[in-house]
Amino acid sequence: MQNALNQALRDARLAGAVRVHEIRLRIGVLSGVVPDALRFAFEALTPGTAAEGAALMIEEVPARFWCAACRREFVSADFYAECPDCGAPSGELRAGRELELRSMEVGHV
């Protein structure tokens, strides 16, 4: 969270903004990051910064695998990498490990 916040604050400063109202993150379900814990860290880290009181929006990205046999992508709700059609395990994860600072809403005086 410190990484994301520092980057957000620097980007806000570079854009000439003085306040950050909202930070939007994209977090893959297989990224290893727990959104609730992120929110907790965000609350702990923002006081005294330009992002104090800002909203944290987290878009969760589901795990999406590719089945080479069926030539289709499938979304896995439970992290199992098995194709729902043929049952073969997929070795190719196409989405779900994202850890991305997507955008933010800033304010100028």
Next chain:
Amino acid sequence: MCEDCGCGLPAGIPVTVSGPGHQDHGGHDHPDHDHGDDHGHDHAHPRHHPSSKPGAEERQTLELRHAILEKNDRLAERNRGFFRARGILVINVLSSPGSGKTTLIGETIRRLGRRLRSSVIVGDLATDNDARRLRESGAQAVQINTGTVCHLEADMVARAVKQLDMAGLDLLVIENVGNLVCPASYDLGEDLRVVLLSVTDGEDKPLKYPPMFHPANAVIVSKLDLARACDFNREAATANIRHIAHHARLFELSAKTGAGLDDWCDYLVKQHEAVKHRDPLAS
């Protein structure tokens, strides 16, 4: 800084690296876990939303699309290039605390003997107990004390490597901080991720921590000598590992009795052969 649990908050305990033969606390402070100022931020695409009221705050949406761990990923690639150019096999060993990483690594190095010349980098929040234990196996071992940070990062590994004699090294084992969550997010520049599941951990750990088990190249069921004592269900554990990491090589062993260790050591020797003959510039 760990984005999961808020560990490594500013003013935490600094990270220290203790070399193979000496304690070196304090000289290598690493409180700065944020991204450096060395990469451009010219990729923000502002969209202005001017307010209609004079004197009111003007709001703006900045489109950013930054990878949050971009700096770590970049440093990890630098580590990888360094290791590849030297033909060193690097493994990142991960598990919950107390799953037997240190004992397994010590026994592995002892058993490999002259087949692979090995060194270890070991991460813990505090103490150099593990590095001292690992030196008993005859290997060079560098301890990283992470302070409050619950995982290793690529730059900590880069600094620890400077304390090792890399000449003639075949295998570098990185023993990560015992934790099944945060270390999953941090590439260190390794060739292989090795995740331990001890029989005392319970069969369903892979289902509870998919981000840790999914990218594993090898999964080791450890402490097999205790399987009966804790009613370990081998079939269930194997099925759970296969669900989350079907591509991973599976090993079942006991570092205490030596059961299964030869297969594991042979695997490392084969992996090292592959690394040694790889084109360092191949992706």
